[in-house]
Amino acid sequence: MNAQLTVTDLAVIRGGIPVLGGVSFTLAPGRALVLRGPNGVGKTTLLRTLAGLQPALAGTISMQADAIAYSGHADGLKATLTVTENLGFWAAIYGTGGFAPVLEAMNLEALRDRLAGSLSAGQKRRLGLARLLVSGRPIWMLDEPTVSLDAASVALFAQAVRTHLAGGGAALMATHIDLGIAEAEVLDLAPFKARPSTGGGRGREFDDAFDGAFT
Amino acid sequence: MIALLLRDLRLAIRAGGGFGLGLAFFLIVTVLVPFGVGPEGDTLAKIAPGILWVGALLACLLSLDRIFALDFEDGSLDLLATAPIPLEAVVTMKAAAHWLTTGLPLVVAAPVFGVLLNLQGEGFFWLTVSLALGTPALSVIGTFGAALTVGLKRGGLLLSLLVLPLYVPTLIFGAETVRRGTEGMETGAPLMLLAGITAASIALLPFASAAAIRVNLR
Numbered sequence: 267m268n269a270q271l272t273v274t275d276l277a278v279i280r281g282g283i284p285v286l287g288g289v290s291f292t293l294a295p296g297r298a299l300v301l302r303g304p305n306g307v308g309k310t311t312l313l314r315t316l317a318g319l320q321p322a323l324a325g326t327i328s329m330q331a332d333a334i335a336y337s338g339h340a341d342g343l344k345a346t347l348t349v350t351e352n353l354g355f356w357a358a359i360y361g362t363g364g365f366a367p368v369l370e371a372m373n374l375e376a377l378r379d380r381l382a383g384s385l386s387a388g389q390k391r392r393l394g395l396a397r398l399l400v401s402g403r404p405i406w407m408l409d410e411p412t413v414s415l416d417a418a419s420v421a422l423f424a425q426a427v428r429t430h431l432a433g434g435g436a437a438l439m440a441t442h443i444d445l446g447i448a449e450a451e452v453l454d455l456a457p458f459k460a461r462p463s464t465g466g467g468r469g470r471e472f473d474d475a476f477d478g479a480f481t
Numbered sequence: 482m483i484a485l486l487l488r489d490l491r492l493a494i495r496a497g498g499g500f501g502l503g504l505a506f507f508l509i510v511t512v513l514v515p516f517g518v519g520p521e522g523d524t525l526a527k528i529a530p531g532i533l534w535v536g537a538l539l540a541c542l543l544s545l546d547r548i549f550a551l552d553f554e555d556g557s558l559d560l561l562a563t564a565p566i567p568l569e570a571v572v573t574m575k576a577a578a579h580w581l582t583t584g585l586p587l588v589v590a591a592p593v594f595g596v597l598l599n600l601q602g603e604g605f606f607w608l609t610v611s612l613a614l615g616t617p618a619l620s621v622i623g624t625f626g627a628a629l630t631v632g633l634k635r636g637g638l639l640l641s642l643l644v645l646p647l648y649v650p651t652l653i654f655g656a657e658t659v660r661r662g663t664e665g666m667e668t669g670a671p672l673m674l675l676a677g678i679t680a681a682s683i684a685l686l687p688f689a690s691a692a693a694i695r696v697n698l699r
């Protein structure tokens with residue numbers, strides 16, 4: 267599956283207020299793009315918009331259908347299911363089947379029969395990221411993937427991303443940690459911050475927010 | 482899709498899953514009513530169809546807010562929305578899992594609880610039939626309500642207010658079927674209307690539920 271992603275002049279809204287405007291970039295297969303920017307600049311909103319969880323205010327996103335594996339702040343784990351049950355569920359949902367190599371790749375072998383609720387924060391995160399590996403999707407969208415991971419797990423995760431890129435996949439991530447991935451480019455979102463519109467004054471702003479409430 | 486159904490069933494029977502909660506509530510309602518209205522068999526037999534249906538309906542309501550709230554909190558709902566299965570299928574499977582863990586046990590247990598309310602003769606058969614036909618509608622309509630209120634803090638109460646009025650037609654025709662059956666009258670009309678409500682709910686509401694979730698995930 268093709269991992270090409272082209273974003274042109276994208277504007278995104280959060281809570282009816284435009285946060286980013288005029289975002290354009292291209293993500294080619296085998297490349298990674300790291301989103302940077304201060305808190306609240308709209309990294310999560312941009313990722314959610316690209317993942318199709320919320321509509322864009324303007325601009326175009328072109329990619330193959332069903333190409334994205336999204337990973338947000340929460341891991342989507344069920345505390346009363348075991349590690350293999352959690353992962354097996356997502357493997358079945360994505361129709362990819364075998365997940366034994368993934369358990370090994372994310373160093374979860376020893377934990378396979380533990381309940382997800384009894385894992386530490388870092389272990390939960392590793393399990394959450396393992397879901398990306400079983401998804402079989404070419405474009406990974408990661409929102410702060412390294413939160414609560416120790417140095418060894420970050421290295422493990424960076425290795426998983428490199429393997430994914432080498433296999434023709436692509437990754438888009440919002441992170442402040444340097445993962446040491448040679449293929450990664452950095453996109454600073456601060457210059458794209460939506461400015462309060464000047465032309466129509468207050469009325470224009472109100473209209474945008476008003477439209478946003480219905481889009 | 483089946484994986485989602487199996488996961489929800491598994492979650493329901495694990496610790497804190499709430500399986501059996503509705504059934505226990507139903508049992509308590511049917512035990513409390515005779516204490517409240519007195520032990521006269523005639524009175525109980527007369528109100529039994531209505532009480533049993535209201536009890537089943539409230540028992541169904543009890544577990545509705547769990548359908549999406551837990552998945553929303555731990556992020557699974559976001560992930561399911563970006564997964565390859567359509568959201569319409571997700572809500573249908575969620576409703577099916579709710580029915581299997583709440584509605585089906587009620588259908589099986591209701592005749593036994595009917596004894597407590599002095600339900601008469603033919604009533605047992607019609608109670609089972611009407612609940613079997615009517616409870617899927619309760620689950621599907623409830624799933625719609627849960628989809629509307631997902632993400633709201635303490636949405637449970639709002640959910641009850643939204644869903645209970647929508648349960649009225651099911652309740653009327655369900656209880657009417659049992660009443661007519663008990664009195665040996667023709668039950669075809671209310672039973673068919675009950676089945677019609679269920680069929681229409683299953684056909685239409687998953688689309689509305691999926692749309693509501695899309696809006697609430699923004």
